[in-house]
Amino acid sequence: MNPHPSLFLRAAWGENTPRAPLWLMRQAGRYLPEYRAIKARASFWEMVRTPELAAEITLQPLRRFPLDAAILFSDIMTPLPAMGLEVAFNPGPVVAEPVRTQAQIEALHLPEAEAIAPFVAQAIRLVRRELPPQVALIGFAGAPLTLAAYLVQGAGSKDYEVFRAFLHSEPGLAEHLLEKLSELTLRYLRLQAQAGAQALQVFDTWAGLLDEALYRRFGLPYNRRILKGLAGLGLPRIYLAVGAAHLYPAMAELPCEVLSVDWRTPLNRLRPLFPGRTLQGNLDPSVLLAPPATIAREARRVLEAGLGGAHIFNLGHGLLRTTPPEHVAFLVETVQQFPRKELVDGTP
Template sequence: MDGAAVATTGARARRDLTGSALLAVTRGEQPNHPPVWFMRQAGRSLPEYRALRKDTAMFEACFTPELACEITLQPVRRHRVDAAILFSDIVVPLKAAGVGVELVAGTGPVVAEPIRTAADVAALPELEPDAVRPIAEAIRLLLAELGTGPDGTPLIGFAGAPFTLASYLIEGGPSRNHERTKALMHSDPDTWHALAGRLAGITLTFLRAQVAAGVDAVQLFDSWSGALSERDYRRFVLPHSAAVLGGLAGAGVPRIHFGVGTGELLGAMAEAGADVVGVDWRVPLDEAARRIGPGRAVQGNLDPAVLFAGWDVVEAEVRRIVAEGRDTHGHVFNLGHGVLPDTDPDVLTRVVELVHSL
């Protein structure tokens, strides 16, 4: 089945989620309250997640449908958020394609054979749709649990953007300065674009499979793009992120695009084709909306560290952010990055209750 057919099939399979505040915002509507969910909400701070993952490796959890389903549902049950985010990892499609990558505790993704040359790029495997059947099965299980109609909860699909995937592959793991990545971009742009193009194809295949399985929205994470200047982003990254988001244009699902430290890139990121642009905590939402331009909603942007500051501080910040969000085309409340591991889950639940009350 080609990509267009996959996208069309996914569009026909959309659930009736008439009461979804999240989907209303992505359509330009104003629901009764801002929808709220949290990045990295599926785990990390929840004791029930830690108990489930105690003897289970990350990839095993991601590729075991029943585990991925249960972990995705845990924060929905506990916090009553307005969307579930599929439990996965940025490098899952690379692993599924056959790339030698492992998730090392305390470090993150580690690549056995980093990619540095045109020959390395040529040897990069494609992602076959059959390789992501466990993810599609997890989505099938989740849709049965998340319901339909006014009380149904939308499910957000998940993928890493080409630049972030490329950085892991070139550096061999997480990097503070991305020096090898930037050096390759500037010294050998042909090889860079060949690599980024291959990764855009892998990401698009991964997201199309999720759409065909029935997810209600997708988010493209570009965790490391904030390390770039706007000029370099436009030259080296924007075409490939646009290829992914543009490849989903007919899929019938809203597209969210998020990066960390991307305040200076928000306008360019909006041009990649998302319906909602995520904002970290460094830029106020009303200013972010001005940079993004009209016609797109914003998502964010409570600093995750503020959740440790006591409820009076948290409440004041939540109220400020919701007020800023009223001056935008539409606002999805979220953190400005992921939930930190030591966050008190009860604080997250109270944040959801407060946002719903506003």
């Protein structure tokens, strides 16, 4: 059987590839001048909700850098307005009326998949027409716990103390909200798969705020439900939790092919906990603000830690707004020149 032309997909399915495929979280967006030119004439929601603009922004980094995957330009909050919620960006997500009562949760509408965000499906189809077969397209969604953090808190926060208190004081309401968000997320990801996404990533940005006991109650079951619900699609499933090293024993129970790791834990330390899984990551995004020599040193450190199994090179979280594009170009070259094949084969 001929190998898949996409190195990213081969690695995502567990192949210990001769070169680590590379893509970067937030590679489509604010650090690129061509993105800022579009942003000067369109609001964030206009960019997300206009398929032609979302497709163009998704493709922009691929025109600059020989990356192995594209990720759709969107936001984890994108499916929420279909539930009847008013979400704005100022600059981060702001929910007009935080969701904290039974009546509010009962009122949340659960639309069918095709009605959640049809513009996302259209953008995916546009992007797939432009991508060569060796470049995979990643779809994504926010995990229920992370979405609930925004809905209950009402906006971004350092500690999400209102949300965390809500979990303790109203656990039944929290579970009801998480059940609805799980079904929404599952339908939304199936929509993306049907439109042509070739891998699906679940972002659990705020899972690390919880201890393991709370995560096992309010995070793990809902993530498991979503990931199990995607199993029949034949697409690799990727899970990312940020600042959550204390939760790795629980995350090892999730049915996903790829674990994306933030920059706080070396990849080789996680291999025994996730046998047979692909690890993704995990360069500190701030390294790309440093001189090229530092970028090369730190990238090689991540690549060396990624040996011993399937590895997709990425950052530990999203590209920073102030990242120079030329530093991204240097990183891509460094990763592609790393002699992984020789090290995997054990030959000099």
